[in-house]
Amino acid sequence: MTPDAEFGYELLVCRFAELAWHPSEGPRPAIVARQLGTKERRWDTVVIEVDPAAFARRRAFGDRTIDSDLLHVVRGAPADWAFYRDALPHPGYPWRYVRQAVHRAAGRDLIEKRRDGNRIEIRRVRPYPDWVERIVAVENKPDLDRSAADRLADQLDHDVETGLADEAWLATETTGERVEPALLRELPVEAGILATDFSAGVDADAADVAWHPSDLAPGEGERRDPETETLRLEIAERAYGKGWRSFHETMRPDCRHFELRREGRALLPHCAAKGKVPTARECSGSCPKFSPEPPQWRTRGWPIEGGPGKGYKRVLDRRRERERDRPESVE
Known part of the structure; x- marks a missing residue:
């Protein structure tokens, strides 16, 4: 344990x-x-x-979450150009919010958009699987x-x-x-x-x-x-x-006491000051043991660019990406 x-x-x-x-x-x-x-x-x-x-087809839409507003647009986008209010089902809330989602979706290359006069037309880049x-x-x-x-x-x-x-x-x-x-x-x-x-x-x-x-x-x-x-x-x-390795987003890996330790085939956060796995609530800037990484750790030849805290983040992000690639390769 x-x-x-x-x-x-x-x-x-x-x-x-x-x-x-x-x-x-x-x-x-x-x-x-x-x-x-x-x-x-x-x-x-x-x-x-x-x-x-x-x-694998979902992976073609990128690595980021497609939130509920974007899903409404991406799933409903037609194969041929059409006015977005004609193409999409009624959202149950004002269309101006859908228009905002259309712009966000196009900004992430999830759909294509163009103007026809004062009308915004959309079409899908690929079907959402x-x-x-x-x-x-x-x-x-x-x-x-x-x-x-x-x-x-x-x-x-x-x-x-x-x-x-x-x-x-x-x-x-x-x-x-x-x-x-x-x-x-x-x-x-x-x-x-x-x-x-x-x-x-x-x-x-x-x-x-x-x-x-x-x-x-x-x-x-x-x-x-x-x-x-x-x-x-x-x-x-x-x-x-x-994913499940996103715990670093609510913790302080930039603390000098933050470590990743191996538990069999898992990497878990560890607080060297407290000698335990910290929770997100404990591992915060308000912790009495919190001590920021010294600036020289990030500027004087540390082997991981940006210091160990950023290095831990990259390790966890790479592992998340590796595991996310695995289902795509299954026959």
Whole structure:
């Protein structure tokens, strides 16, 4: 286990999912993110299973998230030039906001635009693909006790009832011991249970399936409503752009005490001053231990241009990009 139970464990589960998804049914191409969801429900770990060929076409739209406003434009852009208000479905809000999204989409080369008098016409650069196969929600609770099981039961029940995800899981730490059966009985039978042992770090063999999940997707001949499908795609897009290594964006890698340390096949943030994995709240400029990198670290021959803090960011960004390339290469 990592010193910080909740945050460190979450990062290890994300890395395990990247290495060994699907845990009970064999390898599936997927991308992994964390702390995503809706206003009503935020998931600890999110696994987006993808269609490799369609995912490659999504990659052609760039590395950044296509947000909900842009999705409305990109998905609706026609093959031939047309006035944007004729081409796109009514958004349910004023068209002036759509016009702003049209300009943003064209600025990112997601669509083409031109003026015909005082009218703005658009056409697609390429069709937006149907790249999302399944969405899996994972709740992480390393220390599962009675009160935690009760709270998680309500959260997982919500996941089962709404059907926003195709699978729901609980990941919990065993460190070689059995998960208490009485606690597992508190959870909905539709949720899978992933029993992990990260005492030696994370690798593809660091977890076992203690309970297999049910498929929460609509049955044959049924479909989710369009609003739910759009919400699922928005979550997938945020996962695509963010990944799970984005923790450095809310922490202070420019502190002299910030490090990346290896936990098996994972790299986790570490505070040398506190001797632990810090949370984003702890790793901030208001931390009493915060000490900015000396300027000479960035100007006198440090082997990583810009100093170690910027170097850590580049390492994490490269790893995110490498893992995001992997589903595209799966046959």
